Amino acid sequence: MLAFVLTLVLLLGIVIVLAYAERKVAAFMQDRLGPTEAGPYGSLQSVLDVVKLLQKEDIIPAAADKKLFKLAPILIFAAVFAGFAVIPFAPELVPAGIGIGVFYLLAIISLDVVGLLMAGWGSNNKYAMLGAMRSVAQIVSYEIPAGLAILSVVMVCQSLDFQEISYQQGILLNRFSGLEFEQNWLFGIEALGIDTTKIGGITTWNIFRAPILLVAFVIYFIASLAESNRAPFDIPEAESELVAGFHVEYSGFRFAVLFLAEYSMMVLVSLVAVILFLGSWNTPLPNLTALKLANWTTGTIGGVSGILWGGFWLLSKTFVLLFLQLQIRWTYPRLRVDQLMHLCWKVLTPIALAVVLLAGIWRLLMI
Amino acid sequence: MERTALKHKAGFWEVTKSLLSGLRLTWKHFTNAGKRRNPVPVMDKNYFNQPEGLVTLTYPYEAIPVPDNGRYRLHNEIDDCIVCDLCAKICPVNCITIESVKATEEIGMTSDGTKKRLYAPVFDIDMAKCCYCGLCTTVCPTDCLTMTPVYDFAEVDIKNMIYHFTDLSPEEAAEKKQLLQKQQEEMAAAKAAALAARKQQG
Numbered sequence A: 001m002l003a004f005v006l007t008l009v010l011l012l013g014i015v016i017v018l019a020y021a022e023r024k025v026a027a028f029m030q031d032r033l034g035p036t037e038a039g040p041y042g043s044l045q046s047v048l049d050v051v052k053l054l055q056k057e058d059i060i061p062a063a064a065d066k067k068l069f070k071l072a073p074i075l076i077f078a079a080v081f082a083g084f085a086v087i088p089f090a091p092e093l094v095p096a097g098i099g100i101g102v103f104y105l106l107a108i109i110s111l112d113v114v115g116l117l118m119a120g121w122g123s124n125n126k127y128a129m130l131g132a133m134r135s136v137a138q139i140v141s142y143e144i145p146a147g148l149a150i151l152s153v154v155m156v157c158q159s160l161d162f163q164e165i166s167y168q169q170g171i172l173l174n175r176f177s178g179l180e181f182e183q184n185w186l187f188g189i190e191a192l193g194i195d196t197t198k199i200g201g202i203t204t205w206n207i208f209r210a211p212i213l214l215v216a217f218v219i220y221f222i223a224s225l226a227e228s229n230r231a232p233f234d235i236p237e238a239e240s241e242l243v244a245g246f247h248v249e250y251s252g253f254r255f256a257v258l259f260l261a262e263y264s265m266m267v268l269v270s271l272v273a274v275i276l277f278l279g280s281w282n283t284p285l286p287n288l289t290a291l292k293l294a295n296w297t298t299g300t301i302g303g304v305s306g307i308l309w310g311g312f313w314l315l316s317k318t319f320v321l322l323f324l325q326l327q328i329r330w331t332y333p334r335l336r337v338d339q340l341m342h343l344c345w346k347v348l349t350p351i352a353l354a355v356v357l358l359a360g361i362w363r364l365l366m367i
Numbered sequence B: 001m002e003r004t005a006l007k008h009k010a011g012f013w014e015v016t017k018s019l020l021s022g023l024r025l026t027w028k029h030f031t032n033a034g035k036r037r038n039p040v041p042v043m044d045k046n047y048f049n050q051p052e053g054l055v056t057l058t059y060p061y062e063a064i065p066v067p068d069n070g071r072y073r074l075h076n077e078i079d080d081c082i083v084c085d086l087c088a089k090i091c092p093v094n095c096i097t098i099e100s101v102k103a104t105e106e107i108g109m110t111s112d113g114t115k116k117r118l119y120a121p122v123f124d125i126d127m128a129k130c131c132y133c134g135l136c137t138t139v140c141p142t143d144c145l146t147m148t149p150v151y152d153f154a155e156v157d158i159k160n161m162i163y164h165f166t167d168l169s170p171e172e173a174a175e176k177k178q179l180l181q182k183q184q185e186e187m188a189a190a191k192a193a194a195l196a197a198r199k200q201q202g
Helices: A002-029 A045-055 A066-086 A101-123 A126-157 A162-168 A212-227 A252-277 A304-329 A337-366 B012-034 B086-090 B135-139 B170-201
Strands: B074-076 B096-102 B118-126 B145-147 B162-164
Touching (some): A002 A045, A002 A066, A002 A304, A002 B012, A045 A252, A101 A126, A101 A162, A101 A252, A126 A212, A212 A337, A252 A304
Antiparallel strands (some): B074 B145, B096 B118
16 A cells, blocks of 8 residues: 555656656757746646646536546556556565566556547547547557567566566676576676676666667667657647547546556656666666776665665666657657558567567577 | 758668657757847847747747837827927827917927927827827927837727826816916907007007
């Protein structure tokens, strides 16, 4: 219960910062100022937006399917929020440390699609319906390359546990029960003879342990943009043609929940990308002979310093990815439906399949 | 760097380069966000010469200065006004209303040395009607009617768009009218007396 509350508070904090960052980053990239009035540099703008949404009337259209309409936002947010349960925030700090975290996450996130379709259908509005159909088509399609990219990580790491995958990518490798005698080699190849177990840092991140995962990371990142309905894959929302997509009929608190779910999804996919590919809560600084940078920036397991360092590295890496998501949104134009499907089925999926094969071969080299 | 349009099916590296150049562009603008465009007036030679920085003008807090010869809100310096009515006559939209009352004696001098002989109990300019042609300022013989650099003077009530420039209160105006009437009556009386005297003589 405590983990639930803490995660929710943390998530709300991140989402509020993100909503503000979105507007500021957008403004700066377009040579504007962005919000300036509420608080210093407009920093209270997103708090005010939330307060405004909570005060608004909760309108349910007369022709809507009321049960579906009311239930959809809750289901969408619950599906995304449930995914946070298995995310490790620091060594020994995970809301629910289940052994099949990756599998659970993929399964629970897919439930999102049901909520989207309920919202679109329940609104009884052509824009909402079209938006929901596009959204579902897009998410279901892009789950395949994303899933394959994750599968290649799982093959390299030989684990479905996020926490175990995290431990593998740093100097704390031998501290995880079951991995006491494991060793990390540069690029995962023992024949090179460079033991990176004690070096840690960036050299033990998954994209370095098995460089083929760099390709998997790019595939996962593109697919995750599509899964969270972010530009350039935002045809489900497409302000200029569909008004707002599946949430066009929502107002007040329900809209706030949908908005929260959307931004939580962005945070979640970035967190997963960081955990699976970019070293999770591990420091990026390696130990260099006398300079024990990795040791200094890791802290002690289970202690306060360990939690603070872990949380710091995990969140700062996540924010870098989130910034990239924002920058991509304000750089690239929206893809057409056929281009979207072409990219997914004819480009990403075949490459992801090849990456899975190569990751398997790499794993054989790593033994 | 020469820029050419990306061909259809240009190949993986070309497309990647193109995507990265897009990201570079937005990143450049993001890193330049610390700079602001200076709110220099249009006369400044750097006005069109500021390619970098945020362009937003936080208007009520800062404003671009207007040109000296710009035509905005009218102002009449009533102390310098000789109430000649030229501005009201030339106004193409009749937005200036002037009533004049002759003074009983000379009431002073304008700053350029012209004698003032008229009071103006009403000197109203309706800025809601004004077409900002500036003709009134050109004909004004004492240069008391001028265009100011003020352009932000919207009002909720349109009646507030009428600007009153008179320096006389209604009571003073009535008094001046009475004085004039009295003087005229006295003059008429004097004239009549003189006429009668001449008749007697003749």
